[in-house]
Amino acid sequence: MSDIPSQDDELAGTEQPFVQHLMELRDRLVKASIAVGIAAALLFFYPGPGALYDLLAAPLVAHLPKGATLIATSVISPFMVPLKILLMAAFLLALPFVLWQVWAFVAPGLYSHEKKLVMPLVVSSTVLFFIGVCFCYFFVFGQVFSFIQSFAPKSITAAPDIEAYLSFVLTMFLAFGLAFEVPIVVVVLARMGLVSVEKLKHFRGYFIVLAFIIAAIVTPPDVVSQLALAIPMCLLYELGIWAAQIFIKHTKAPEDADQPASS
Numbered sequence: 048m049s050d051i052p053s054q055d056d057e058l059a060g061t062e063q064p065f066v067q068h069l070m071e072l073r074d075r076l077v078k079a080s081i082a083v084g085i086a087a088a089l090l091f092f093y094p095g096p097g098a099l100y101d102l103l104a105a106p107l108v109a110h111l112p113k114g115a116t117l118i119a120t121s122v123i124s125p126f127m128v129p130l131k132i133l134l135m136a137a138f139l140l141a142l143p144f145v146l147w148q149v150w151a152f153v154a155p156g157l158y159s160h161e162k163k164l165v166m167p168l169v170v171s172s173t174v175l176f177f178i179g180v181c182f183c184y185f186f187v188f189g190q191v192f193s194f195i196q197s198f199a200p201k202s203i204t205a206a207p208d209i210e211a212y213l214s215f216v217l218t219m220f221l222a223f224g225l226a227f228e229v230p231i232v233v234v235v236l237a238r239m240g241l242v243s244v245e246k247l248k249h250f251r252g253y254f255i256v257l258a259f260i261i262a263a264i265v266t267p268p269d270v271v272s273q274l275a276l277a278i279p280m281c282l283l284y285e286l287g288i289w290a291a292q293i294f295i296k297h298t299k300a301p302e303d304a305d306q307p308a309s310s
Contacts, residue, residue: 075148082144087137096129099136100209103216106188110196111205118206128209135217139180146173164238164294172231175283179227180220182279187223190271219272222265226280233287234294244295247288254284 090099104117119125138145146169154162199205236242242250255277262277 072152075152079141079145079148082141083134083137086140087133090133090136090140096133099132100129103132104209104212106184107192107207107212110189110192112196115205117209117212119210120208121210124208124210128213131213139177142176143173167294168231168234172228175227175231176224179223179225179279182227182275183219183223187219187272187275190275191267191269194269194271195267218265223276226261226276227283229280229283230287230290233284234291237291238294244288244291247291251284251288255281258284 090096094102108117119128121127150166150169153165196205233247237244237247258277258280259273261280262273266272266276
């Protein structure tokens with residue numbers, strides 16, 4: 048009877064590692080939060096919340112009628128909106144460090160060939176997200192606002208609300224940032240074996256239709272923004288197929304790589 052392990056003995060070997068993982072996760076979250084806080088403090092002093100909002104509103108202000116400005120319909124909007132923009136900018140500034148903390152947490156549980164896949168994906172996904180946001184800010188906003196103002200009647204004086212504009216900007220940034228992650232999704236699906244590269248090639252025509260449907264849903268009802276989102280998604284899908292072939296070749300497990308030779 049004494050040789051039969053008790054329930055406490057069975058849990059003794061698993062409880063401590065689980066607690067250690069929770070403590071490590073807490074430490075990683077604290078470090079990521081501190082990084083965001085430091086970035087927010089730096090941005091608060093330079094260039095400042097007001098300057099960040101002016102920078103974010105510049106594409107719209109440039110296409111408003113002469114003398115028109117954005118308005119605040121809520122008493123606390125002039126304070127809350129710049130603060131939200133400050134926190135958003137701080138998170139984007141600290142995003143590489145935040146993703147590094149995520150990588151440091153999951154890396155010990157990965158095999159060496161899996162680490163070869165994860166680290167490039169973390170870096171490339173960060174870069175692609177920033178490219179999507181920059182593409183939206185520097186190109187799409189100017190085209191969309193110019194297109195909208197060209198249809199506005201002369202009797203209407205445009206004075207957008209700052210909270211509505213912030214919501215619009217965040218939605219567009221998120222849409223374009225995630226849309227530029229298409230190659231990462233394609234690579235992960237192919238590398239995990241869920242979809243073969245050949246099936247991805249055959250799905251090309253369906254994806255083009257899907258891209259235009261997504262663009263029609265998440266963007267304003269104008270042709271410019273829809274094309275600006277759908278066309279890059281289609282091109283990035285092709286890039287993902289090409290990248291998937293390279294990743295599959297260079298991130299195989301050792302036994303998978305030796306299998307053709309042994310046969």
